Structure formats: structure tokens, C-alpha cells
Amino acid sequence: MINNLSNLKIEAVNSSHINSLCEIEEEVNLKNPWSKRAFLDELNKDYAYYYVAKQENIILGFIGIWVVVDECHIVNLAVKKAFQKQGIASILLKKVLETIKKYNLSLITLEVRESNLAAQRLYEKFGFKKIALRKNYYSDYQEDGLIMSLSF
Numbered sequence: 001m002i003n004n005l006s007n008l009k010i011e012a013v014n015s016s017h018i019n020s021l022c023e024i025e026e027e028v029n030l031k032n033p034w035s036k037r038a039f040l041d042e043l044n045k046d047y048a049y050y051y052v053a054k055q056e057n058i059i060l061g062f063i064g065i066w067v068v069v070d071e072c073h074i075v076n077l078a079v080k081k082a083f084q085k086q087g088i089a090s091i092l093l094k095k096v097l098e099t100i101k102k103y104n105l106s107l108i109t110l111e112v113r114e115s116n117l118a119a120q121r122l123y124e125k126f127g128f129k130k131i132a133l134r135k136n137y138y139s140d141y142q143e144d145g146l147i148m149s150l151s152f
């Protein structure tokens with residue numbers, strides 16, 4: 001359980017965080033966890049922005065986005081299981097919404113597993129709408145992907 005959300009620090013990801021991000025991935029994304037290489041590749045993209053949520057130097061969650069032309073795409077978002085349902089993903093999403101203000105974007109998009117109701121509820125709370133279905137988008141379990149978007 002998190003002590004106090006006000007102690008939570010949000011900071012840009014650097015290479016020293018990668019092992020912790022992989023641990024979170026292995027915990028929450030059992031079907032297809034991102035590798036260390038995948039995270040390092042992301043850090044080298046000048047259009048990618050990743051943030052971690054930390055408390056007392058322990059990384060509890062992270063979010064990654066791409067900003068391309070006038071659109072933002074949420075690439076990944078995860079919170080350590082023991083710290084879920086305490087508002088951490090919401091704080092990370094708010095950080096992203098704050099970060100992208102300066103880009104004057106028209107749209108944020110993301111894909112989410114059809115079975116992932118927790119994430120769908122979270123995005124809906126922020127005003128995202130389901131706009132399309134991608135058949136078999138998640139090839140690991142032949143699961144459909146919902147595309148959700150928030151327009152400005």
C-alpha cells in the first residue's frame with residue numbers, strides 16, 4: 001500500500017530505470033512482457049516520452065507515449081500490482097496530458113485488449129471513447145484490440 005500519494009514523484013525515464021520497468025512488465029504483462037532491449041530502443045526515439053512514478057526510490061509504475069505530428073499515442077502504461085487502484089495511473093496520465101499541452105495536439109490514441117476492463121475504465125474516466133476494433137491485434141492470445149481516442 002502506498003503511504004501517501006503526495007510523496008509520489010514523477011520523473012522522465014532514464015536507462016537506470018529499465019530493470020525496474022522490466023520487472024513491472026513481467027508482473028503485469030505475463031502474455032508478452034517488453035524486454036530490456038525494447039525499452040532501450042524507446043529511449044532512443046526522439047518522439048518518445050516515458051515517465052516513472054517513484055516513491056522512496058522504488059518505481060511503482062510508468063507510462064510511455066509517442067508524439068508524432070499532431071497526434072499522441074499512448075504506447076504503454078503499467079502499475080505494480082500491489083500499488084494498483086490507488087490513483088497512480090491517473091497521476092501518470094495527468095502528467096502526460098500536461099506534457100503534451102505545448103504541442104497543440106488534436107488527438108490521443110491507444111490500443112487496449114478487449115478483456116482489459118480496468119484499463120478501459122481508466123481511459124473512459126479521462127474522456128477517451130472506443131472508436132474501433134482491430135481484429136486479432138494481440139496475436140499472443142488472438143485477442144482483439146480496442147482503439148480508444150480522446151480528441152481536443
Ligand SMILES: CC(C)(COP(=O)(O)OP(=O)(O)OC[C@H]1O[C@@H](n2cnc3c(N)ncnc32)[C@H](O)[C@@H]1OP(=O)(O)O)[C@@H](O)C(=O)NCCC(=O)NCCS
Binds near residue numbers: 028084086087089113
Ligand atoms: C490499468 C492500470 C494501469 C490502472 O492503474 P491504477 O494505478 O490501478 O489506476 P488508478 O488507480 O489510477 O484508477 C483510475 C480508474 O481506473 C479504473 N480502474 C482501475 N483499476 C480498475 C479495476 N481493477 N477494475 C475496474 N476499474 C479500474 C477506475 O475507473 C479507477 O477509478 P476509481 O478509482 O475512481 O474507481 C493497471 O491496472 C495496470 O497496470 N494494469 C496492467 C497493465 C495494463 O493493463 N496497462 C494498460 C495497457 S492499455
